[in-house]
Structures are given as structure tokens and as C-alpha cells.
Amino acid sequence: MRVALLAESFLPHMNGVTGSVLHVLRHLAAQGHETLVIAPRSGELTGDLHGARTELLRSVPLPSYPEVRVVFARAARLAAILDRFAPDVVHLASPFVLGWQGVAAADSLRVPAVAVYQTDVAAYAEKYGVPGAAPLAARHIARLHRRATLTLAPSTASLRQLGDLGVDRLRRWGRGVDTAQFSPERRSDAWRARVAPGETVIGYVGRLAPEKQVEDLAALAGLPGTRLVIVGDGPSRPLLERALPHAVFTGHLRGAELGEALASFDVFVHPGETETFGQTIQEALASGVPVVATGVGGPVDLVRSSVDGWLYRPGDLEELRARVADLAGDAGKRRAFAEAAHASVRDRSWDAVCRRLVEHYDEARMLRPIDDALRQRAATRPSAPVRELRARPRWTRYVALGDSLTEGLCDTSRMPHGQHRGWADRLAQLLAHEGTGAEPFRYANLAVRSRRVRDLTAEQLPRAVALRPDLVSILIGANDLVGRRVNVALLARELEAAVRTVRATGADVLLVTPFLPRRRAAALFARPFAAFASEVRRIAESTGALLLDLEALPRIGDLDLWADDKVHLRSRGHRFLAYRAAEVLGVPDAEALGGLDEALHADDDPVMTGTWLRRDALPWVWRRLRGRTAGDGVAAKHSGYVVIRGRGDVRAPVAP
Known part of the structure; x- marks a missing residue:
């Protein structure tokens, strides 16, 4: 199979979208598929692309977040690139700007497009305080995903969100976890002694940006015998360093360093309320670290409250503090939660997740000719059952x-x-x-x-x-x-x-x-x-x-x-x-x-x-x-x- 992946974000900028694309490239290469990546050009490519061809397009930085690049490419140009590659399916990774032109290009070539929903752009627009942007973004997301042959969403919350916007053809597709990189065996006493000697480590991993709500972790100030450790970087770091003066900021970590840091936490905390999935939560669980996260969005599918962590009411910072204090002050409970956390991700390898992705590609390839035939008869396209969208009466x-x-x-x-x-x-x-x-x-x-x-x-x-x-x-x-x-x-x-x-x-x-x-x-x-x-x-x-x-x-x-x-x-x-x-x-x-x-x-x-x-x-x-x-x-x-x-x-x- 020949797969063209259009990514709104790509190397050298590492985030959830880039990481997922790299894992998909590795799996597709191992299975003998050919791949092409179309993405913003923003610097020297680092990392193994597993034999993928690349078509990097001129991009401009997002004013409020320069690490994020935006491509303004006409659909005709993308269609020409795709036509030369002759893909069997187009994979749209977190589509918004480039993805809109990409789905139009795929339509012009009658190639099935699989849109992978990873970023709640409407919620981000609201967090960044752009007047009137949230409803505009929501309408754009709805149009884009309704146009795609198939939409993959990572959690029941995101399925419900897209369903409420009128998006059809929804399937749930989560994220895999690298159980070699993220494992309890990576826990390091030397790292703990260097970063927080003799203290219980409460950690966060992720971008330091407004939508992550890292500033909420100020509610944990003064918990006896604890040290807050922040792993990551982003535009909010200067403000957070002032708001969290007693926290340790490690900056961005990757690979073995990230695995070591995460496994060395005692409690992982994620306060963000706009997560469509929560990959770092899953990585914490794989590392054998209990999690405290908001009870909304993607974390609801990952954290089993009172089994491997706690979910707290969104915005309730007193409950956040109480849940973290409960685990920080009870080593026996942390051990029990940690064992359950590690066990919960044993069957979520990237290989298993990507095998399921190829099945979705095959479904899209089957549906596209049906859609084309129905359009010729001016009939609406069919939509297969959507699982887990509603609580059953x-x-x-x-x-x-x-x-x-x-x-x-x-x-x-x-x-x-x-x-x-x-x-x-x-x-x-x-x-x-x-x-x-x-x-x-x-x-x-x-x-x-x-x-x-x-x-x-x-x-x-x-x-x-x-x-x-x-x-x-x-x-x-x-x-x-x-x-x-x-x-x-x-x-x-x-x-x-x-x-x-x-x-x-x-x-x-x-x-x-x-x-x-x-x-x-x-x-x-x-x-x-x-x-x-x-x-x-x-x-x-x-x-x-x-x-x-x-x-x-x-x-x-x-x-x-x-x-x-x-x-x-x-x-x-x-x-x-x-x-x-x-x-x-x-x-x-x-x-x-x-x-x-x-x-x-x-x-x-x-x-x-x-x-x-x-x-x-x-x-x-x-x-x-x-x-x-x-x-x-x-x-x-x-x-x-x-x-x-x-x-x-x-x-x-x-x-x-």
C-alpha cells in the first residue's frame, strides 16, 4: 500500500502529532508499505523517517507559538504532489490548515482520506483568548472531517465532541505506547537524588502552553515532603517559573532521558482539560506511575479512578490537591496503583495500534468508491455505526x-x-x-x-x-x-x-x-x-x-x-x-x-x-x-x- 501522510506539525518540532506520525512510519515500513510525508519545513530533520519520502513545504510560524508552523499551500499543488506519488490512501494527521487543502486534493484525485483528530483547535482558540475564533474553528473542523472518507478519534470524549458537530464516519483509534522506553525498570535512584533528594516527586510532562493549564499545579504548593518537577518546554515557561518558584524545570527531554525521568516520578499530574487523548498519561501508566488527571476528555478512558490513579472534577483545585496528597502521603497505595497502572497498558503497543490503523485504511479504500457512486446519484453518503458515542438508555x-x-x-x-x-x-x-x-x-x-x-x-x-x-x-x-x-x-x-x-x-x-x-x-x-x-x-x-x-x-x-x-x-x-x-x-x-x-x-x-x-x-x-x-x-x-x-x-x- 502507498500511504501519503499530511502532517500539520513535523520534525524538528516534537509533539504528540509528530510522535504519532513517526510511529506510524516505522510500522508501515516494517510491513512493506511505501510512505510519503507532506509537512511544514521548519528546520533540519532529525530522527529516523524509516524510508519515507518527504515533501516539505514553505511555512510561517504561528505568532503566539513560533514552534508551530503553518503551511499555506493550494489544493492544486498538493494534488500534483499526490498524483506523482499515486497513494492508495491519504492520512491527515491532526488536519486544520494543510489538512483542509489535503482533503480537497484527495477529493480531486478520488483517493480516500483518513483524518486523524488529535488537537482540539476550538478549545485552544478559546484558551488563547482569540475573540470569536472558537466557533469558527469548530465549524471548520466539522466541515473538514465530514469531507474526509473516515475520521479516527482517540477517545470517547472526542467521538462525542465530533458527533455533536455533525461529523459522521467516526471510528475510535487510540495511541500506542513504547513499553521499552516507558517502563518501571527505567526508575533511577540517581536521578531522584540529583533532582529531588529524599522527597516525593510529583511530576508533569508536556508542552508548557496555556491549553495545558500547568499553572493549576500551584495548588500543590506546600505539600509536605514533596517536590514538583516539570518536564517540557514552551511559550508559557517564563510565566510558570515565576508562578511555581519551588518547582524543578528540566526543559525538554526525549528518548532514554524522558523514560528515566517519568519512571522516577512518584505521582504524575496532568491538569489540562482539552486533551483529546493524553499520550503522556499513557506513558506514565506504562512507567508504573499513578496518575492524577482531570475527569474530562481523553484521560477518562485512560485513568481508572481508585485503581491506577484519580480523576478530579475539572477546575476543582482543592480536589486536585487532595488527590495528590492522598497518593503522596501513602507509599503502600502508590505501589498498588503503580502495579495496576503498568498492567493497564500491556496490550497497547504501537504495533497493535498501527495494525488497527491499516484496517481503517482498508475500510476507507472500500468506502471511497461507494461515496463516489452515491455522489453521482446526488445521494448522501452512508455512515457506519458509531460506537461509544452515547450512554445507552x-x-x-x-x-x-x-x-x-x-x-x-x-x-x-x-x-x-x-x-x-x-x-x-x-x-x-x-x-x-x-x-x-x-x-x-x-x-x-x-x-x-x-x-x-x-x-x-x-x-x-x-x-x-x-x-x-x-x-x-x-x-x-x-x-x-x-x-x-x-x-x-x-x-x-x-x-x-x-x-x-x-x-x-x-x-x-x-x-x-x-x-x-x-x-x-x-x-x-x-x-x-x-x-x-x-x-x-x-x-x-x-x-x-x-x-x-x-x-x-x-x-x-x-x-x-x-x-x-x-x-x-x-x-x-x-x-x-x-x-x-x-x-x-x-x-x-x-x-x-x-x-x-x-x-x-x-x-x-x-x-x-x-x-x-x-x-x-x-x-x-x-x-x-x-x-x-x-x-x-x-x-x-x-x-x-x-x-x-x-x-x-x-x-x-x-x-x-
């Missing part, structure tokens, strides 16, 4: 609406003869399993084969509202879209009215876009399916419904998920759909559970007899000629609520 009344797919046709896994299971049944079991048990989980499935949008609004919707659910799933439209004359706008209006009716009751709605198998004959219906899926996205956005956008998950079209009748999902297809829906609804570990379910039940699909023409096609044609459907006379399998225990077994029907 405790739903206790779930009603499924739709047609044969939601009824569960062709999913006979572990079911008596003549009965079907289906993705909605499986989803109900997952939701019941995650319940608290205080209130029983009730489930109704009103879906019936061959039903259309008008049937859903006329028959299923009134019955659903009468059941007073708190969650309703809707997957409908396929039977309308395979007709000869399809009015997509009319179908969308009917569906939107149904969704608004349910939302008016206070219930949540999970909308699912229609989908097709990857068969040649299915291409006849691709255009109306794509147009209706685009309308479903619009409806979800305008009504606040949750969305399972299957156009962003091409796996749903793979023929091994489809039954022998070529129009329904087999058991493994229903499993796939159920667990993707569970991800959207925030069910913990849905992806892992889905893989386990697949492994346990990989061979439970029945073997069909007879030819497809006689078994499936001719009966369908005969019904059409007679004006009938397969759903005539068929009743919903759960027209009222049934109670599902956490293990998934169904009890007797109950009243609503």
Missing part, C-alpha cells in the same frame, strides 16, 4: 416493525420446525441481557412478510403506539422499491410521518436502511434503494432517530449472509444485522459478542432442497399474477408483549 419495552426481514424468515437457528428467529429477536435478547433486572424486558414483533410502507403506517404503527414502547425499530421499504413504478419521495414522506408519530410518544426509534445482495440482478434496483436510503438518513437526522446505515457496511451484501431464496438473510446474516444494530444502540462489547456467536453457530443454516426456480421464483410470480402476497393471512408472531429474561428465553405473553 435502559430500554424495557421494545417493538419491532417491518416486513419479512424483521419477521425473521429463513433464520431457523435453534427454533422449532416452522418458526423463525430473526435479527430483531436477537437484538431483544441482547437488550434484555444488558438490563438491570429491576423491570422485566418486554418485546413485541409486529413485522409480517411482504408488508410495505403503507401497511406499516396503517396496521403496525397504531398497534405499536398502543403498546407504549420506549424503543421501536423500523426496517421497511424493500417490497416497495422492487416495484415497477416507485415514488421514493412519497415513501419517504409516509415513513417520516410514522417516525414522527413514534417520537412524539417519547420513544426512541432505530431506523435501518434497506439493502440488497451483491448479485447481478440486484443492480436493477440499486438506484431506488440508494435514493430511499438517502431519505432514511435525512429522516433520522431531522427526527433524532438512531440510524443503522447498512450502505456503509458492504458486508451485508455478501452472498454467504443470504438465504438460498436470494431475497432473505440466512441465520448468519440475521446475526450480523443484530449485532450491528446493537452497536448503534450502545450495547457493550457487541462486536466481540457477535464474533463469539458466529463461532458457536457457524453451521446452523439449513440445507434447502429443490431448485430456486421451482421453490422460490415461480410461487412468487404466481402470487403476483393473482394479486396476492406471501403475507396474506399471516399474523405477527408477537402481536403483544412477551417477557424476555436476560438469557434470552421467552416467558408468557403479558399485557402492555
Whole structure:
């Protein structure tokens, strides 16, 4: 693979962005990939670039922070550079100025762009007191990341932040840690004797800039037997040296010196409230040092309060002092926290993290042609499920609406003869399993084969509202879209009215876009399916419904998920759909559970007899000629609520 990396910041200026890019270059080189780095020119390059080509562009220093350089390059110039390299994917490292032109250049070449969100520029603008800059920066970030093929964010907080800005295609991708450089074995008694003899060392590592809020560490002044050590440099250093007169300032350290200093701390403190991740926090944990950090942003994912450190309320400097004093004054607790800290990062090597990055590259390469085809049809692009964006409500009344797919046709896994299971049944079991048990989980499935949008609004919707659910799933439209004359706008209006009716009751709605198998004959219906899926996205956005956008998950079209009748999902297809829906609804570990379910039940699909023409096609044609459907006379399998225990077994029907 050929990867072009556009970095807003690069050597010789070392920061989180530069460090991540260097680790990515090393991993890609080890795996045989070719790389090109496009970045600001700001001095002599130092460090191993692992065989990467470079295209360094003229830059100017940021007035308030001269170590940061800004490149003003036209998209056409970047496109020419990229065209010569012919990348398979463009990696945008913390994009803002150069990254905006980079995503435009990638678009012009129809190359997928993966944007890696690392810097909360809007928060930085606010910290630096630039009038009106924060909202402008936020809008720019939203536009840029919505334009990228895929956006990678390092923490649940940054996922939520970008989601609130309307950014789609979000995936969580954290940072690795060098467990050789950062290890408890690096702890040095000689370093401690030289820097803080006989004292408990409270340390900070990072840039010395306003957004890091290092001045908050003045709250630690006077803690008995302690010494504050500040590792790093930046524009705020002169002010901090005056504000923290008893602290030791080491300046910028790197490599073995940094590893030695960090491991020699007794407590690591990070007061910044704008961290999208917190790499130095992770490095402290790897060094076996307990951490005290603000309970906001990236640190929330890294620090397990009362296990390997403490999180304190943002801005509460009294609590900051109390948490540090708790650890500084208790050597036994520090040892216990230190062991847990080191254990927490054992599986976060850069190699593992970068392998995951290559998987994201592959996903972006798969999504880009889909995006281009949809743009040609003036349809909106699909967006795959976003994990960990929201805290999941405790739903206790779930009603499924739709047609044969939601009824569960062709999913006979572990079911008596003549009965079907289906993705909605499986989803109900997952939701019941995650319940608290205080209130029983009730489930109704009103879906019936061959039903259309008008049937859903006329028959299923009134019955659903009468059941007073708190969650309703809707997957409908396929039977309308395979007709000869399809009015997509009319179908969308009917569906939107149904969704608004349910939302008016206070219930949540999970909308699912229609989908097709990857068969040649299915291409006849691709255009109306794509147009209706685009309308479903619009409806979800305008009504606040949750969305399972299957156009962003091409796996749903793979023929091994489809039954022998070529129009329904087999058991493994229903499993796939159920667990993707569970991800959207925030069910913990849905992806892992889905893989386990697949492994346990990989061979439970029945073997069909007879030819497809006689078994499936001719009966369908005969019904059409007679004006009938397969759903005539068929009743919903759960027209009222049934109670599902956490293990998934169904009890007797109950009243609503």
C-alpha cells in the first residue's frame, strides 16, 4: 500500500502529532508499505523517517507559538504532489490548515482520506483568548472531517465532541505506547537524588502552553515532603517559573532521558482539560506511575479512578490537591496503583495500534468508491455505526416493525420446525441481557412478510403506539422499491410521518436502511434503494432517530449472509444485522459478542432442497399474477408483549 501522510506539525518540532506520525512510519515500513510525508519545513530533520519520502513545504510560524508552523499551500499543488506519488490512501494527521487543502486534493484525485483528530483547535482558540475564533474553528473542523472518507478519534470524549458537530464516519483509534522506553525498570535512584533528594516527586510532562493549564499545579504548593518537577518546554515557561518558584524545570527531554525521568516520578499530574487523548498519561501508566488527571476528555478512558490513579472534577483545585496528597502521603497505595497502572497498558503497543490503523485504511479504500457512486446519484453518503458515542438508555419495552426481514424468515437457528428467529429477536435478547433486572424486558414483533410502507403506517404503527414502547425499530421499504413504478419521495414522506408519530410518544426509534445482495440482478434496483436510503438518513437526522446505515457496511451484501431464496438473510446474516444494530444502540462489547456467536453457530443454516426456480421464483410470480402476497393471512408472531429474561428465553405473553 502507498500511504501519503499530511502532517500539520513535523520534525524538528516534537509533539504528540509528530510522535504519532513517526510511529506510524516505522510500522508501515516494517510491513512493506511505501510512505510519503507532506509537512511544514521548519528546520533540519532529525530522527529516523524509516524510508519515507518527504515533501516539505514553505511555512510561517504561528505568532503566539513560533514552534508551530503553518503551511499555506493550494489544493492544486498538493494534488500534483499526490498524483506523482499515486497513494492508495491519504492520512491527515491532526488536519486544520494543510489538512483542509489535503482533503480537497484527495477529493480531486478520488483517493480516500483518513483524518486523524488529535488537537482540539476550538478549545485552544478559546484558551488563547482569540475573540470569536472558537466557533469558527469548530465549524471548520466539522466541515473538514465530514469531507474526509473516515475520521479516527482517540477517545470517547472526542467521538462525542465530533458527533455533536455533525461529523459522521467516526471510528475510535487510540495511541500506542513504547513499553521499552516507558517502563518501571527505567526508575533511577540517581536521578531522584540529583533532582529531588529524599522527597516525593510529583511530576508533569508536556508542552508548557496555556491549553495545558500547568499553572493549576500551584495548588500543590506546600505539600509536605514533596517536590514538583516539570518536564517540557514552551511559550508559557517564563510565566510558570515565576508562578511555581519551588518547582524543578528540566526543559525538554526525549528518548532514554524522558523514560528515566517519568519512571522516577512518584505521582504524575496532568491538569489540562482539552486533551483529546493524553499520550503522556499513557506513558506514565506504562512507567508504573499513578496518575492524577482531570475527569474530562481523553484521560477518562485512560485513568481508572481508585485503581491506577484519580480523576478530579475539572477546575476543582482543592480536589486536585487532595488527590495528590492522598497518593503522596501513602507509599503502600502508590505501589498498588503503580502495579495496576503498568498492567493497564500491556496490550497497547504501537504495533497493535498501527495494525488497527491499516484496517481503517482498508475500510476507507472500500468506502471511497461507494461515496463516489452515491455522489453521482446526488445521494448522501452512508455512515457506519458509531460506537461509544452515547450512554445507552435502559430500554424495557421494545417493538419491532417491518416486513419479512424483521419477521425473521429463513433464520431457523435453534427454533422449532416452522418458526423463525430473526435479527430483531436477537437484538431483544441482547437488550434484555444488558438490563438491570429491576423491570422485566418486554418485546413485541409486529413485522409480517411482504408488508410495505403503507401497511406499516396503517396496521403496525397504531398497534405499536398502543403498546407504549420506549424503543421501536423500523426496517421497511424493500417490497416497495422492487416495484415497477416507485415514488421514493412519497415513501419517504409516509415513513417520516410514522417516525414522527413514534417520537412524539417519547420513544426512541432505530431506523435501518434497506439493502440488497451483491448479485447481478440486484443492480436493477440499486438506484431506488440508494435514493430511499438517502431519505432514511435525512429522516433520522431531522427526527433524532438512531440510524443503522447498512450502505456503509458492504458486508451485508455478501452472498454467504443470504438465504438460498436470494431475497432473505440466512441465520448468519440475521446475526450480523443484530449485532450491528446493537452497536448503534450502545450495547457493550457487541462486536466481540457477535464474533463469539458466529463461532458457536457457524453451521446452523439449513440445507434447502429443490431448485430456486421451482421453490422460490415461480410461487412468487404466481402470487403476483393473482394479486396476492406471501403475507396474506399471516399474523405477527408477537402481536403483544412477551417477557424476555436476560438469557434470552421467552416467558408468557403479558399485557402492555
